[in-house]
Amino acid sequence: MYTELFDLVSFSEARERVLYKTSRDVRSALDRSHSGKHLSFDEYLSLISPSADPYLEEIAELTLEWTKRRFGNTILLYMPMYLSNECRSSCVYCGFSYENKIPRKTLKEEEIHAESKVLYEKGIRHVLILTGEEYSITNLEYLCSAVRILKSYFDSVSIEIYPMETEKYEVLIKEGVEGLVIYQETYDPETYSKYHLRGMKKNMRYRLEAPDRGGRAGFRRIGVGALLGLSDPYGEMFRLGEHAQYLTKEYWRTTIQISLPRMRPAEGEFDLTIPISDREYVRFLFALRLFLPDSGLVQSTRESIRMRNHLAGMPITHMSVESRTDPGGYSGGMELKQFEIEDSRKIPEFVEMLKKKGLDPVFKDFDRAFLEE
Amino acid sequence: MSSQIQQDDLIIAGRRFHSRLFLGTGKFSSGSALKEAIHTSSTEVVTVALRRVDLDSKEDDILTQIDRKSILLLPNTSGARNAEEAIRLARLSRELGGGDWVKLEVTPDPVYLLPDPIETLKAAEILVKEGFHVLPYINADPILCKHLEEAGCATVMPLGSPIGTNQGIKTLANLEIIIEQSKVPVVVDAGLGLPSHAAQAMELGADAVLVNTAIAIAKDPAQVAYAFKLATEAGRISYLHSVTSARPSKKASASSPLTGFLEEETRNVHGAV
Numbered sequence: 001m002y003t004e005l006f007d008l009v010s011f012s013e014a015r016e017r018v019l020y021k022t023s024r025d026v027r028s029a030l031d032r033s034h035s036g037k038h039l040s041f042d043e044y045l046s047l048i049s050p051s052a053d054p055y056l057e058e059i060a061e062l063t064l065e066w067t068k069r070r071f072g073n074t075i076l077l078y079m080p081m082y083l084s085n086e087c088r089s090s091c092v093y094c095g096f097s098y099e100n101k102i103p104r105k106t107l108k109e110e111e112i113h114a115e116s117k118v119l120y121e122k123g124i125r126h127v128l129i130l131t132g133e134e135y136s137i138t139n140l141e142y143l144c145s146a147v148r149i150l151k152s153y154f155d156s157v158s159i160e161i162y163p164m165e166t167e168k169y170e171v172l173i174k175e176g177v178e179g180l181v182i183y184q185e186t187y188d189p190e191t192y193s194k195y196h197l198r199g200m201k202k203n204m205r206y207r208l209e210a211p212d213r214g215g216r217a218g219f220r221r222i223g224v225g226a227l228l229g230l231s232d233p234y235g236e237m238f239r240l241g242e243h244a245q246y247l248t249k250e251y252w253r254t255t256i257q258i259s260l261p262r263m264r265p266a267e268g269e270f271d272l273t274i275p276i277s278d279r280e281y282v283r284f285l286f287a288l289r290l291f292l293p294d295s296g297l298v299q300s301t302r303e304s305i306r307m308r309n310h311l312a313g314m315p316i317t318h319m320s321v322e323s324r325t326d327p328g329g330y331s332g333g334m335e336l337k338q339f340e341i342e343d344s345r346k347i348p349e350f351v352e353m354l355k356k357k358g359l360d361p362v363f364k365d366f367d368r369a370f371l372e373e
Numbered sequence: 374m375s376s377q378i379q380q381d382d383l384i385i386a387g388r389r390f391h392s393r394l395f396l397g398t399g400k401f402s403s404g405s406a407l408k409e410a411i412h413t414s415s416t417e418v419v420t421v422a423l424r425r426v427d428l429d430s431k432e433d434d435i436l437t438q439i440d441r442k443s444i445l446l447l448p449n450t451s452g453a454r455n456a457e458e459a460i461r462l463a464r465l466s467r468e469l470g471g472g473d474w475v476k477l478e479v480t481p482d483p484v485y486l487l488p489d490p491i492e493t494l495k496a497a498e499i500l501v502k503e504g505f506h507v508l509p510y511i512n513a514d515p516i517l518c519k520h521l522e523e524a525g526c527a528t529v530m531p532l533g534s535p536i537g538t539n540q541g542i543k544t545l546a547n548l549e550i551i552i553e554q555s556k557v558p559v560v561v562d563a564g565l566g567l568p569s570h571a572a573q574a575m576e577l578g579a580d581a582v583l584v585n586t587a588i589a590i591a592k593d594p595a596q597v598a599y600a601f602k603l604a605t606e607a608g609r610i611s612y613l614h615s616v617t618s619a620r621p622s623k624k625a626s627a628s629s630p631l632t633g634f635l636e637e638e639t640r641n642v643h644g645a646v
C-alpha cells in the first residue's frame with residue numbers, strides 16, 4: 001500500500017525537501033533530461049522547487065520534446081457526466097457539500113440515456129461518470145445499471161466516484177468500467193481533517209489507499225491528483241509525484257494518469273485558497289512530464305482558454321471539453337453545478353484550436369473488445 | 374534534512390549494506406586469493422555455489438575465508454537446470470545452516486549458462502512462499518522483472534552480458550527500463566569484465582553489481598577487486614549527482630518562447646475567488 005511510503009516522510013518534511021533544492025540541483029536534473037533519461041524522484045523535486053523558475057523556458061523545451069516523443073501530436077478528448085450531486089460528506093470547498101442547501105438530483109435511467117445521446121452525437125467515445133458521496137443512492141447496483149447503459153454508447157467508461165472496496169471495483173470492471181479516477185484533494189493530513197468535516201470522506205487513509213484497491217482490482221487506467229490551493233503546493237507536489245511513481249511501479253499493467261486541478265469558485269463560502277500562480281502551476285506540470293514521461297496529464301475545463309490553448313500537447317495529453325458539472329446538464333440544464341468552469345468552448349471550436357496547433361484530437365482510443373470475455 | 378534521507382545504504386529484505394559490490398567466489402585460484410579480494414573490495418555480499426561448498430564442514434576452504442558476521446553469505450543454485458533442482462538446493466542450504474537467502478540460478482544451457490525465465494519464476498514463487506529472500510539471476514527482461522517482483526523477490530539480478538564473457542553491458546536499453554521500473558534493488562550480474570563496466574552499470578542507476586570472473590582470474594585479484602570497489606563507488610556518486618550530461622543543454626529559443634504566454638498577465642485564480 002502507498003500508505004507505507006506515505007508514513008515515512010511527514011508533509012512538512014516533504015515540503016522542506018523541495019525547498020532545499022538549489023539551482024545546481026536543477027541544472028543537473030536538466031542535464032539528465034537532456035541526455036534522454038527520466039528524472040529520479042529527487043531530480044523531480046528540484047524541478048518543482050522555486051529554484052527551477054529561472055529555467056522555465058528550457059524546461060518547456062524539454063517538456064515539448066518528451067511529450068512529442070511519448071504521445072506524438074495527439075490529444076485524447078473526453079467528457080464528464082455527473083450522475084448525481086447527492087452527497088453525505090461535507091468538504092468545505094465543494095459545491096456538492098452536504099451543508100449546501102442546493103437542489104439535489106440523481107439521474108434516472110432514461111436521463112442517463114438522454115445525456116449519453118447528446119455526448120455520443122458530439123462524437124465523444126470516452127466518458128467519465130461522477131457522483132457525490134451518497135452510498136445509499138448511488139450504490140453499486142445503481143452504478144452497474146448506469147454502466148450497462150453507458151456501454152451501449154461509449155467505448156470507454158471511467159468512474160470518478162467515492163472510494164470503494166476492491167471487490168466492488170472488481171464488479172464494476174466486470175460491468176465494463178475501464179478507468180478509475182480518484183483525487184486525494186490534499187495529501188496534507190492536517191488540512192485534510194480541517195476541510196473534510198463529516199461523512200465517509202473524512203477518512204483520509206481510506207481515500208489514500210483507494211488507488212491501491214483499484215490497482216488490485218485491475219483497472220486499466222487509474223488517475224490520481226491533488227487539488228492545488230488547499231495546502232502547501234510543494235508538499236502536495238512531492239506527494240503526488242511519489243504516489244504516481246509508486247502506482248506506476250506497483251500496478252505495472254495499469255496506465256497511471258495525473259491531473260492537477262486548481263481550486264475554482266463553488267457554492268459555499270470557502271475563501272482559504274492558497275494562490276498558485278500560472279507560472280508555478282506550469283512548472284509543476286512540466287516537472288511531472290519529465291519525471292513520468294508516459295503518464296497521461298489530464299486537464300479539465302477549470303483552466304482558462306489561454307492556459308489550455310498553450311498547454312495542449314505540452315505537457316497536457318488528455319482534455320475534457322464542453323463540460324457540464326451538473327447532473328443532467330447536457331440534456332436538461334439544471335444549474336446544479338459542482339464548480340465554475342473557465343473554458344466553455346464547444347467541441348468544434350476546441351478541435352479547430354487543436355488542429356491549428358498541429359494536434360490531432362482523438363475521440364476514441366479504446367475498444368470494448370478488450371473487456372469482453 | 375534528516376540524516377536518514379542523506380544516507381545512501383543499500384537495503385535488501387530489510388538488511389542494510391554499505392558496499393554495493395557483490396563478489397562471486399567461483400574461479401579463484403586459492404582461498405587466500407579470495408580472502409584478499411574480499412578484503413580489498415570491501416564487499417558485504419559473497420555468493421557461493423551450493424554445489425561447490427560443504428556447509429556441514431568447518432574445514433571448507435571457501436567458507437573459512439568468509440566472516441559471516443559482517444558478510445552475507447549468499448548461497449546460489451548454480452548448476453540447477455530446472456525449478457525443482459533449484460528448490461531442492463535452496464532447501465538443502467537452509468537445512469545445513471545456510472540461512473534464508475538464496476541467489477536463484479536456473480541455467481539449463483551448459484554453454485552460455487543463460488538463465489531460464491520460466492523455471493526461474495516458478496522456483497522464485499515457491500521459494501518466496503517458503504520464506505526465502507530470493508535474488509534471481511535473469512536475462513535483462515523488464516517484464517520478467519515485474520513478475521519476479523510480484524512473486525516477492527528481494528532483488529532482480531539481470532545480466533549485463535553472458536556470464537564469464539567480460540563483454541560488459543550489452544543489454545543497455547533493457548537495463549535502463551528495468552532500473553526505471555523496479556521497486557526492488559537491481560543488481561547487475563554477469564559479464565562485467567572491467568571496473569569501467571561496473572561504473573557504467575552504477576551510473577545507469579543500478580543498485581549494485583556482482584563481479585566474479587574479472588576479479589578471480591586477474592593477475593592480481595586483490596588489486597582488481599579494489600579497482601572494482603572504486604569504480605562501483607564512482608559510478609554511484611556519478612549517478613546520484615548526475616554527471617550524466619551526454620550533450621550540452623540547449624539554449625532557450627528567444628524567437629518563439631514556449632512560456633511567453635505566462636508573461637501576458639499574472640493571473641491569480643484564487644485571489645479573486
